[in-house]
Amino acid sequence: MAGIEGDDSATVSGSTLGYALLSLLTRGPATGYQLTQQVKAPLGHFWTARHSQIYPELARLSAAGWVDSVEQAGPGPRAKKTYAVTPAGLAALRAWLVIPPTAQPRSEITLKAYAATSADPAAMAALYTDLADRSTRLLAEYEQDAARMRAAGQDDPAHPRFGNYAVLMMGVESQRAVHRWARWLASCLRTGRPVAYGEAAD
Amino acid sequence: MAGIEGDDSATVSGSTLGYALLSLLTRGPATGYQLTQQVKAPLGHFWTARHSQIYPELARLSAAGWVDSVEQAGPGPRAKKTYAVTPAGLAALRAWLVIPPTAQPRSEITLKAYAATSADPAAMAALYTDLADRSTRLLAEYEQDAARMRAAGQDDPAHPRFGNYAVLMMGVESQRAVHRWARWLASCLRTGRPVAYGEAAD
């Protein structure tokens, strides 16, 4: 109830996805389809959503008065809708942003490491070697993107897309962390003996 | 169907939570209550579940023949059940472990960073300063745990609880990454100007 029917109580309501969409819309109006594309990168490195989740959520945001939409004739059987954040939506986003989040991260690859001793060591070592390789590739990709952004002045907190740069930098840090860890773990499993951290060989 | 009715097909079925519980049970038989405690640390840093999710999942694992249970008279209105992995359960776990995971991580704090420019800079800077402090505390805690484990020989891949150590090391890497990133971001937001990575002051 609170906050979802146009009242201006300070109560924060709405799902995390709703705020993610509002964040995307602060970069300019967009259609549901465009938002679906935009949750791929760099946001997609830390938050994803399918279109089947996005369209209903946009309807909810619209009902709450947090976004406006204009319809144009588009391809396909239905009208194309372009959404934009309303002042109420922006206020709601600003209120949500400064609340410290509590959600714990979930990582399936780390969960698998927890049971590493139950599996075939060679197969598990291969799994973490692949992960290390993948993180190397991703890291190179992210660093290139970061350099491009810096050249465009996007590393300035005053730049309207500074958030993209901030998320990308978290991606860089994460991949560095994953790389070091995966390499160490693969080394442990391959040799079958304790390996000091930082001494993992390729 | 496949894999859930006692057939020994190579097909992997079951939820991630099911495999997480099997992983815990490879460390020895446990009750649902004990499993609820054990998903707190170190596994809880990367995977969590409430008892309301664990009890039904144990019932499903039992129906699939992946775990066995023995009942003892316990406190409270119901019998206490102690679960143990069956050979079929262990085989299922081993098959699942070597499949490369695909799930993307989710991080609410990174999502908030994406919209950082929409919020009050001072409030956002405080949020990331707090995060940096929290990661410092966690890191110290994790490093202590890691030292204790190393002293107990748990850093040896042959040790039955090597997985605990591996997960903890991911925790260490993650907190280091979060710390560096949060400090940098807070610095950016506080000064309002681009800050080179690695040059963020406290």
Next chain:
DNA sequence: AGTTGACATGTCAGAAGTTACATAGTGAGG
């Protein structure tokens, strides 16, 4: 002329996860 891929919007069933409700014994401390 036919196929593929991008554009574009939606629904539905089910899985996964959270919060709250419900019950009951035991031991420690006030």
Next chain:
DNA sequence: CCTCACTATGTAACTTCTGACATGTCAACT
């Protein structure tokens, strides 16, 4: 004696997320 915390197991309602189903246009390539 009372309360609190821990042990212990379950259910119910609800939210969130995924995967599949459903429709239709337009441009490029074969």
